[in-house]
Amino acid sequence: MTKFWSHFVSKLDPYIPGEQPQKEIRLKLNTNENPFPPSPLVLDEITNFGIDKINLYPDPESNELCEEIAKYHHLSKDQVFVGNGSDEILAFIFYGLFKNKKNLFFPNITYSFYPVYAKLFDIDFKTIPLDDNFEINLSDYHHSNSAVIFPNPNAPTSIPLSLKSIENFVALNESSIIVIDEAYVDFGTESAVTLINNFPNILVTRSMSKSRSLAGLRVGYAVGSSELIDGLKRVKNSFNSYPVDRIAQKASIASFKDDKYFKEKCKQIIEIRENFSTNLKNLGFQVFQSGGNFIFTRPPSKNNAEDLYVALKNSGILVRFFKEPKIISSYLRITIGTSEQMDLLLSELKKLIDQ
Ligand SMILES: Cc1ncc(COP(=O)(O)O)c(C=O)c1O
Incomplete structure (x- = not known):
């Protein structure tokens, strides 16, 4: 002190x-x-990056990358938000969507950044114990007008939840904001991105650090209703207009091009x-x-x-x-x-x- x-x-x-x-x-x-x-296309993009542009700020809204992500997930661009790693997006979510919610719930064993953000932004939260098999039991999270966040698969336990169980939970809790942190989803877990057009109350966060081998560049994204995405943009633009640099934007686009x-x-x-x-x-x-x-x-x-x-x-x-x-x-x-x-x-x- x-x-x-x-x-x-x-x-x-x-x-x-x-x-x-x-x-x-x-x-x-x-x-x-x-x-x-990462893909050879990504390495080419970085190697051939025009350093003559480095004196200019990057696109503040990562528009081209948002387009690419939207295309990849069959969504529209206004349903996509890009940030400096999914950690930064999680911080915006806690501040922009969770602060002042009466009830914020997450598992007692989970990504240990969640309680850190909650404390940073002075947000009360309640942790819900995993069951005896170390699994998240979503029926323990039913509550109207609340906010819920959990990773799928959970970290550090690695255990995935089925899409069906998430869909049932989301359908029963339409007054709550539900954030599914899919940092590791590409390694065989079912994604909740398919639910986005039916449920305006869910947000899915993704990382380029794990499955796309870009941890060193720091890029993540969130997809959800344009209403939630707009909220994140307002927070971002009150904090840092240019969180994702030019090289990171270009390299990430190339990653989506090599499926x-x-x-x-x-x-x-x-x-x-x-x-x-x-x-x-x-x-x-x-x-x-x-x-x-x-x-x-x-x-x-x-x-x-x-x-x-x-x-x-x-x-x-x-x-x-x-x-x-x-x-x-x-x-x-x-x-x-x-x-x-x-x-x-x-x-x-x-x-x-x-x-
Ligand atoms: C569950 C979970 N979510 C989010 C992140 C953050 O990933 P990044 O900021 O690299 O996108 C991690 C990183 O380890 C994680 O384990």
């Missing part, structure tokens, strides 16, 4: 992202990045994930069904998750361990890399665990 800070700053509880090591390590499987490069590459890579990661999960189960790990590019796993009973995390780290392999909250402190979250990377991790785990 210093006398120069606004007084709420010392009360903030900032988000702590997964470690980005400053030195080369053997394997980085801790922040759900994609092990594959074949995108689908192939997602399919490959799903195959590697299923294969790795089977191998882990054979070693005695409990592995949850995953709808993302990561798995959530509990080591065999004689092994402690934190010890295993530390031992892996000492051998140059980073995975994610959450000391808090306590209920997940006996689990590890592991990003799916290439099959060679997962084989290396598996051989290291075989050396480290007591069976």
